[in-house]
Amino acid sequence: MGVMSKPAVGALRFVAVTQDDPLAAPLIDELAVEYADRYGGARDKVHAWLRGYPSAEFEAPGGGLLIGLLDGQPVTGGAFRRFDVTTAELKRIWTDSRHRRRGHARALVARLEDEIAARGYSQIYLTTGDRQPEAEALYLSMGYTRLAEPLPAEGEVYPIAFTKALPLDL
Template structure:
């Protein structure tokens, strides 16, 4: 699948009923998916380390602190996946320099996981990064997000040394965009 930025992608028979298209980072659908993503990864972190869910006030601050503005053209792109027409997930790309893009906010609602959407989203994000001029994609993730690490390895990302000092980053990946 090679989506054209600005228009919905046409799913192949294997990917139907998925569509992936650019979405404004501040649209209602993008905001709802950001909230779901942030809630899940924050709760997973606290449950693993402290045996509790995220404090509601802290959760709201975290959601508000990261608007997603860096995922807007001309140096970024947020992609929204729909399953049977309903918002189901996101992936974001932002240029770090002329040759390097960062993959972020890769998320699918739990009920559509395992149905091929993650690979479609990451593929569309790679296409968006190429359209922005990037020749490589980097990302970071945590150790407890084992599904994400497995996905990236399956899609050709290789684990590298650290490329940032994010306090939550425990694994760093890179892929050359051909």
């Protein structure tokens, strides 16, 4: 009886967490390594910068952070926060380097899109760096439109920006 309620072995299961949850630690830790390697800089400084966002920005009602677990281990994750009254901004999209090219990031972004729509946003915005061609390919393949330049924003702005309108429920 209880067997049916457990997720199948190898099935990706998403959980909502806060930025300070231990399940989010691998996301922050590996992103720090990856960003430092791709863009230069000391890993500890990149790590501190990643942790510099106020946790509340990634919490309900305006934001959220999801971690994808595979057999109980975090393998993918990402967040969103309010960009403006109708737009959510994707942040920190990550898949563990040992689990890439298996569709986890696509499943994550789709799940984030569902959560963003459920929160009443009608559009998603994101920026990414110019040394992340995998990210660019993912967003284009999921129906995002590349913008000529990023939208004006406070704080970090990366050179490559995308937007996507969410379908309106009728």
